[in-house]
Amino acid sequence: MNNKQFYREIGEIDEDLIEEARIVQKKCSSNKSSPNKSWIKLVTVAASFALIVGVAGIGISLINSRNNPFHLSLSKGNIQVYYTNNAASMQQDYNLVSLSEEELLTKRDTTIFKGTIVEIRNIIVNMDGDELYMAIAKINVSKVYRGNCNENDTISVLLPCPISNHVWVEDSGTVSAMREGMTGIFMPIQYSESYAREQNGTKLYYKDIADYGILDGERYAFLETEKGLVFSNLAYKSISNAKTLDEVETYIKSMIN
Amino acid sequence: MDDEKIVDLYWERSELAIAETSIKYGKYCRTIALNILSNHLDAQECENDTYIAAWNTIPPTRPLKLLVFLGRLTRNIALDRYDYNTAKKRNGKFNVLLSELEECIPSVYNVESQYESGQVSNVISNFLSSIDSEIRVMFIRRYWYSDSLKDISKQLGISESKLKSILFRTRNKLKVYLEKEGILYEQ
Numbered sequence: 433m434n435n436k437q438f439y440r441e442i443g444e445i446d447e448d449l450i451e452e453a454r455i456v457q458k459k460c461s462s463n464k465s466s467p468n469k470s471w472i473k474l475v476t477v478a479a480s481f482a483l484i485v486g487v488a489g490i491g492i493s494l495i496n497s498r499n500n501p502f503h504l505s506l507s508k509g510n511i512q513v514y515y516t517n518n519a520a521s522m523q524q525d526y527n528l529v530s531l532s533e534e535e536l537l538t539k540r541d542t543t544i545f546k547g548t549i550v551e552i553r554n555i556i557v558n559m560d561g562d563e564l565y566m567a568i569a570k571i572n573v574s575k576v577y578r579g580n581c582n583e584n585d586t587i588s589v590l591l592p593c594p595i596s597n598h599v600w601v602e603d604s605g606t607v608s609a610m611r612e613g614m615t616g617i618f619m620p621i622q623y624s625e626s627y628a629r630e631q632n633g634t635k636l637y638y639k640d641i642a643d644y645g646i647l648d649g650e651r652y653a654f655l656e657t658e659k660g661l662v663f664s665n666l667a668y669k670s671i672s673n674a675k676t677l678d679e680v681e682t683y684i685k686s687m688i689n
Numbered sequence: 690m691d692d693e694k695i696v697d698l699y700w701e702r703s704e705l706a707i708a709e710t711s712i713k714y715g716k717y718c719r720t721i722a723l724n725i726l727s728n729h730l731d732a733q734e735c736e737n738d739t740y741i742a743a744w745n746t747i748p749p750t751r752p753l754k755l756l757v758f759l760g761r762l763t764r765n766i767a768l769d770r771y772d773y774n775t776a777k778k779r780n781g782k783f784n785v786l787l788s789e790l791e792e793c794i795p796s797v798y799n800v801e802s803q804y805e806s807g808q809v810s811n812v813i814s815n816f817l818s819s820i821d822s823e824i825r826v827m828f829i830r831r832y833w834y835s836d837s838l839k840d841i842s843k844q845l846g847i848s849e850s851k852l853k854s855i856l857f858r859t860r861n862k863l864k865v866y867l868e869k870e871g872i873l874y875e876q
Contacts, residue, residue, distance in 0.1 A: 435787040444810035447757040453829035
């Protein structure tokens with residue numbers, strides 16, 4: 433067997449393994465952090481690999497309110513962040529690294545709290561010409577399970593993709609379902625100066641635009657919606673039939689204590 | 690369009706199948722081919738050949754994971770092209786990747802055993818399933834997707850030297866695993 437034959441053998445390995453390693457992201461923000469942070473190694477692998485495929489991007493019509501730039505005190509290079517009024521007709525596609533329930537809840541130092549979304553605004557991050565579409569949710573905290581925030585705090589959380597009825601994001605069903613007024617249990621990471629994204633010779637410190645960030649669009653929130661509880665049933669198989677946030681709360685407490 | 694619908698188009702013999710495949714997976718296929726061939730024109734041709742191969746094999750094949758199916762086609766087509774190109778000139782980057790894989794292959798192949806199709810890859814899959822998920826991702830990005838060390842290290846936020854070290858140890862472990870499973874052995 434020579435190396436080319438061996439390379440072909442590797443080509444036939446288990447499809448699930450290949451999918452696990454394939455991370456795709458399109459314009460949806462990658463919450464890339466510094467090398468020293470453990471969370472980059474799993475979920476942010478998803479963001480960090482950032483292999484972009486398959487965006488149709490047909491008919492993107494953005495009406496931007498570019499008169500509201502953020503004050504980026506830490507970020508370096510030619511970066512602008514704007515609120516945008518629309519993010520219509522944009523198709524995005526990315527996959528996630530598989531993680532066990534235990535890994536999702538314990539491997540990264542996420543803050544876990546119950547709260548109500550009081551505002552969601554889409555943003556555009558322009559990193560020297562490359563535009564990323566994300567959103568910032570302001571969430572009023574009502575109960576804290578883990579982390580430094582307090583009840584009645586209103587914190588800003590960076591969402592990895594824009595929120596719109598017209599945006600379809602594969603593997604981002606939970607975040608895509610977020611709407612103002614919705615109550616949920618959220619598990620964001622608290623940004624420090626270690627969390628940054630480098631692109632086109634620029635460096636965006638996420639702390640400049642939000643206090644916290646959701647690591648991916650699927651597995652770090654549980655939402656109470658008109659259509660019932662929205663969360664990743666596949667990621668949390670042991671509570672896949674949960675109907676209420678109370679059930680989720682009981683589950684989370686049992687996992688983190 | 691979701692994968693199932695695209696596969697349906699192939700089964701219906703609709704040429705839209707190729708158009709939709711191109712929209713969704715064109716860049717993905719091209720990137721894999723480019724990683725192997727380091728030539729944009731060749732990579733483009735491999736991408737087109739992948740569509741033709743998909744058209745010719747679906748039906749009767751009905752891939753459960755279209756992404757993996759297309760990636761495998763691209764890989765094999767690009768490797769054949771690599772063989773063809775090697776006669777003229779080498780792609781140094783991919784040659785480095787192949788030379789890394791030599792470390793997994795002991796000097797003597799177990800000629801006493803006849804391996805059924807997929808047997809070796811099953812053992813490799815078992816090995817990969819047994820190792821840490823982060824290391825597994827690094828290994829597959831390198832040896833399935835053929836990503837460069839530079840790209841992987843940048844994407845994962847680790848140094849290239851650390852990545853090399855991890856891959857080196859993993860290749861050695863794989864070699865030992867293959868020997869243990871009786872697939873390959875040293876005399």
